[in-house]
Amino acid sequence: MLTQAQKTIIQATVPLLESGGEALARHFYALMFETHPEVRALFNQTHQATGDQARALANSVLMYARHIDDLSPLTPLVSRIVNKHVALQILPEHYPIVGSCLLQSIREVLGANVATDEVLQAWGAAYQQLADLLIGKEEQHYEQNAMQPGGWRGSRRFRIDSIKQESQDVRSLTLAPTDGGPILNYQAGQYIGVRLMIEGEEVRRNYSISNRADGRSLRITLKHVPDGRASGYLHERQVGDELEIFPPAGDFILGEDKVPVALLTAGIGITPAIPLLEEALEQQRQVHFLHATHNSQTLTFGAFLAQQAGLQDRMTLKLCFSQPLAHDTPDAVGHIDSHCLRSWLPAGDTFHVYVLGPTGFMANMKALLLKHGVTDDRIHYECFGPHKTL
Ligand SMILES: NC(=O)C1=CN([C@@H]2O[C@H](COP(=O)(O)OP(=O)(O)OC[C@H]3O[C@@H](n4cnc5c(N)ncnc54)[C@H](OP(=O)(O)O)[C@@H]3O)[C@@H](O)[C@H]2O)C=CC1
Numbered sequence: 001m002l003t004q005a006q007k008t009i010i011q012a013t014v015p016l017l018e019s020g021g022e023a024l025a026r027h028f029y030a031l032m033f034e035t036h037p038e039v040r041a042l043f044n045q046t047h048q049a050t051g052d053q054a055r056a057l058a059n060s061v062l063m064y065a066r067h068i069d070d071l072s073p074l075t076p077l078v079s080r081i082v083n084k085h086v087a088l089q090i091l092p093e094h095y096p097i098v099g100s101c102l103l104q105s106i107r108e109v110l111g112a113n114v115a116t117d118e119v120l121q122a123w124g125a126a127y128q129q130l131a132d133l134l135i136g137k138e139e140q141h142y143e144q145n146a147m148q149p150g151g152w153r154g155s156r157r158f159r160i161d162s163i164k165q166e167s168q169d170v171r172s173l174t175l176a177p178t179d180g181g182p183i184l185n186y187q188a189g190q191y192i193g194v195r196l197m198i199e200g201e202e203v204r205r206n207y208s209i210s211n212r213a214d215g216r217s218l219r220i221t222l223k224h225v226p227d228g229r230a231s232g233y234l235h236e237r238q239v240g241d242e243l244e245i246f247p248p249a250g251d252f253i254l255g256e257d258k259v260p261v262a263l264l265t266a267g268i269g270i271t272p273a274i275p276l277l278e279e280a281l282e283q284q285r286q287v288h289f290l291h292a293t294h295n296s297q298t299l300t301f302g303a304f305l306a307q308q309a310g311l312q313d314r315m316t317l318k319l320c321f322s323q324p325l326a327h328d329t330p331d332a333v334g335h336i337d338s339h340c341l342r343s344w345l346p347a348g349d350t351f352h353v354y355v356l357g358p359t360g361f362m363a364n365m366k367a368l369l370l371k372h373g374v375t376d377d378r379i380h381y382e383c384f385g386p387h388k389t390l
Contacts, residue, residue, distance in 0.1 A: 001125075001129075002068070002122075002125050002126060002129055003125075005122075006121070006122035006125050006126065007068050007069060007122075009118060009119055009122035010065050010068045010122055010123065010126050011065065011066075011068060011069075013065060013119070013123075014062065014065050014066055016110065016114070017058065017061060017062045017065055018062060020109065020110075021058030021059070021061060021062050022051070022054055022055055022058045023109060024058065024061075024105055024106065024109045024110075025053075025054035025055070025057040025058040025061070026051070026054045027105045027108065027109050028054075028057070028101055028102055028105040029043070029048060029053065029054060029057075031101050031104060031105055031108075032097065032098065032101040033048075035101065036097045036101070039094060039097055039098075040201075041195075041201070041202035041203055041204050042088055042090060042094065042204060044205065044385060045229075046227075046228065046229075047385050047386055052385060052386045052388075053385075053386045055386070055388070056386030056387055056388060057386075059388075059389065060077065060081065060387075063077060064126070064130060065126075068126065071133075077387065078133070078134070078137070079251050080251065080382075080387045081134065081387065082134060082137045082138055082141065083141075083249040083250050083251050084206065084249070084387070085134065085138055086138055086141040086142065086145075086193075086246075086247075086249040087191055087192060087193040087206045087246055087247075087248070087249040087250070088193050088204050088206065088246070089154065089155070089193060089195075089204070089246050090138065092135045092139075095131040095134075095135060098127075098131075099124070099127045099128070099131060102123070102127060103120055103123060103124055103127070106119075106120065106123055107120060141249060142247075145184065145247040145248075145249075146247075148184040148185065149182060149184065149185075150181065150182035150183045150184040150185070150215060151184040151247060152184075152247055153247070154246070155195055155244040155245065155246055156177055156179070156244070156245055156246075156247075157177070157178040157179070157242050157243070157244060157245075158175035158176060158177055158178065158218075158242065158243050158244075158245045159175065159176055159177075159178050159240060159241070159242050160173050160174070160175060160237055160238070160239050160240060160241050160242075160243070161174045161175065161176045161217060161239065162174045162239060163237070163238070163239055166221060166300045166301060167297065167298050167299055167300040167302070168297045168298050169223050169224045169298070170221060170222065170223045170224070170268060170298075170300045171221070171222060171224075171235060172210060172219050172220065172221040172222075173219065173220055173221075173222070173234065173237065174211075174217050174218070174219045175217060175218055175219070175220070175243065175245065176216060176217040178242060182215045182216065183213065183215055183216065183217065183218060184213075184247070184248070185213045185215070186209060186213045186218070186248035187213075187248075187250070187253045188212055188213075188253060188254065188272075188275035188276045188278065188279040189208075189250060189252040189253040189254070189272045189275065189276050189354075190208075190209055190248040190249060190250035190252075190253070190272075191206045191207055191208045191209060191248065191249065191250045191272070192206070192207060192209060192218065192220065192245050192246060192247070192248050192249075193205070193206055193245065193246030193247075193249075194206075194207060194220075194230070194234075194243055194244065194245060194246070195243075195244040195245075195246065196230055196233055196234075196243070196244075198229055198230070198233050203229060203230050203233075204246075205230045206384075207220040207221075207222060207271075208220070208221070208250075208271040208272040208384075209248060209271075209272070209275065210271040210272070210274050210275065210301075211274070211275055212275045212278050212279065218248075220271075221268070221271045221274075221300065221301075222234055222235065222268075223267070223268040250272075250382075252272060252354070252380065252382040253276075254276060254279055254280060254283075254354075255352055255380075257350075257352075258283055258284070258285055259285070259350045259351055259352055260285060260286035260287070260288070260346040260348070260350065260351040260352075261276075261280045261285055261286070261287050261288070261346075261351065261352055261353075261354065262287075262288040262289075262290060262344075262345055262346060262351055262352070262353040262354070263276060263277055263280075263287065263288070263289045263290065263291075263354050263356075264290045264336070264353055264354065264355045264356075264365055265289075265290070265291050265292070265355070265356045265357055266291070266292040266293065266336075266356070266357030266358060266361040267292070267293055267298070267357050267358060267361075268300065268357075269356035269357030269358070269361070269362075269384070270291060270293075270300055270301060270356070270357075271300075271356075272356060272382075273289070273291075273354065273356055274301055274304070276354060277289060277305075277308065277315075281308070281312055281314065281315060284314070285314065286314045286315075286346060286351075287312075287314060287315045287316070288315075288316045288318070288344060288345060288346050288351075289305060289309070289315065289316065289317045289318070290318045290320070290336065290340070290341075290344050290345075291305070291317075291318070291319055291320070292319075292320045292321075292322065292335065292336050292357070292361065293319070293320075293321060293322070294321060294322055294323040295321045295322075295323050295324050295325045295328050296321070296324075296325055296327075296328050297325065299319070299321075302319075305317050316344070318331045318332070318340070318344045319331050319332075320332040320333070320334070320335065320336045320340060321333055322334060322335060331344075335364070336365065336368075337368070338368050338371065338372065341365075341368050341369065341372055342372065345372070345374075349373070349374075349375075351374075351378065352378045352379075352380065353365075353369055353374060353378060353379050353380065354380045354381070355369075355379065355380065355381040356381065356382060359383060359388060359390070362381045362383070362390055363390045365381075366379055366381065366390045
C-alpha cells in the first residue's frame with residue numbers, strides 16, 4: 001500500500017513529468033532494450049522509432065501520478081492498456097523488468113538531487129501498485145478466454161485457409177486452428193495477437209479481426225506498410241502456412257443501447273468496422289457508414305459495403321476520396337469536413353459515433369463532431385498501437 005507521504009511525493013513529481021516525461025520514457029526504453037533484449041518482441045519497433053510508444057508511456061505515467069489519490073477516472077485507460085497487453089501476452093514476469101528499468105531511468109534522468117531515495121521508494125511503491133492492478137486484470141482476461149468453449153491460453157497454431165486481395169495494398173487472411181477445434185465467441189471490434197519469427201527474431205503484433213465470430217475461423221485484413229516488418233512478412237505468406245495466434249481482446253465494441261450508429265473510418269481503420277457494421281445491422285440498428293480513402297483502388301471492402309447498403313434499408317453508405325481517379329464517383333472529394341458530417345450523420349442526438357483510422361483523421365473528426373454538437377460520451381475511437389488521447 002502507498003502511504004499518504006508517498007502519494008504526496010508522487011503528486012509533487014507531476015510538473016517534472018509534464019516537462020520531461022517523454023525524455024524519461026525514451027531513456028527508459030533504450031535502457032530496457034539494451035539490458036533486456038528478450039522484451040523487444042513485446043514492443044512494435046516502428047512505434048519506438050516514431051516516438052509514439054514513449055509519448056504513450058509518458059502520458060500514462062503522468063495520468064497515473066495525477067490521479068494517484070483516486071484511480072477511478074483512469075478506468076477506461078486501464079481497460080485499453082489491459083486489452084492491448086492481453087493480445088500481446090504480457091505476463092507477470094515482464095513487470096519487474098519494466099519496474100527496475102523505470103526506477104533506474106528516473107534516477108539517471110532526474111539526477112540524485114531530485115530522485116532521492118525517498119522519491120525512488122515512492123515511485124517503486126506506486127509502480128508496484130499499478131503492476132498488481134494490471135496483472136490481476138490481465139489474469140482475469142486470460143482465465144476468461146481459456147474457460148470459454150473454443151478458448152485458449154497463450155498461443156495457438158492457426159493455418160491460413162484462404163487469402164484475398166481486398167484492394168491495392170490490402171489483403172485478408174482467413175485463419176483456422178490446426179487442431180480442428182472451435183474458436184471462442186469473440187466480440188465485433190476485437191483484435192488478436194500474432195507471434196511471428198522473422199529472420200530469427202520474435203515479433204508480436206495486434207491485428208483487428210475483420211469478420212464476425214462464426215466458431216470456425218477468423219479473418220484479419222492487413223495493409224502492406226512500406227518497411228513494415230510484420231505486414232511485409234504476412235503479405236508474403238501462402239495458403240497452408242501456419243501462424244501462432246494469441247486469444248482475442250479489445251474493448252472497442254458497440255454500446256448496449258440500441259441507438260443509431262455512425263461508423264466513421266479512414267483507410268485500413270475500416271477493418272474492425274466491418275464486424276461492427278454486421279452486428280449493428282443484426283441488432284436492427286440504423287447505421288451510417290462514412291469512409292475516407294484515397295480512391296477506388298485503395299477502397300477496401302467496397303463491394304461488400306455497396307451490397308449491404310443495397311440490401312439494408314437501415315444502412316447509409318457515404319464515401320469520400322481524397323485522390324479520386326478519373327472514373328471515380330465518390331459522394332465527396334477531399335477530406336471529410338464539417339459540411340459532409342452535417343449531411344451524413346444520423347438525425348437526432350442519440351446516435352453514437354465510432355471513429356477509426358490514422359490518428360490525424362481521428363483527431364480531426366473528433367474536433368468536427370464536438371463542433372457539430374455530438375457530446376464527448378457519444379464519440380468512441382481506438383488507436384492502433386500505443387493509446388493517445390485526442
Ligand atoms: N483503429 C484501428 O483499428 C486501425 C487504425 N489504423 C491506423 O490507420 C493508419 C493508416 O491508415 P491508412 O490506411 O494508411 O490511411 P491513409 O493514409 O490511406 O488515409 C486514409 C484516408 O484518410 C485521409 N486522412 C488522412 N489524414 C487525415 C486527416 N488528418 N484528416 C482527414 N482525413 C485524413 C487520407 O487523405 P490523404 O489523401 O490526404 O492522405 C485518406 O483519404 C495507421 O497509422 C494506423 O494507425 C490501422 C489499422 C486499424
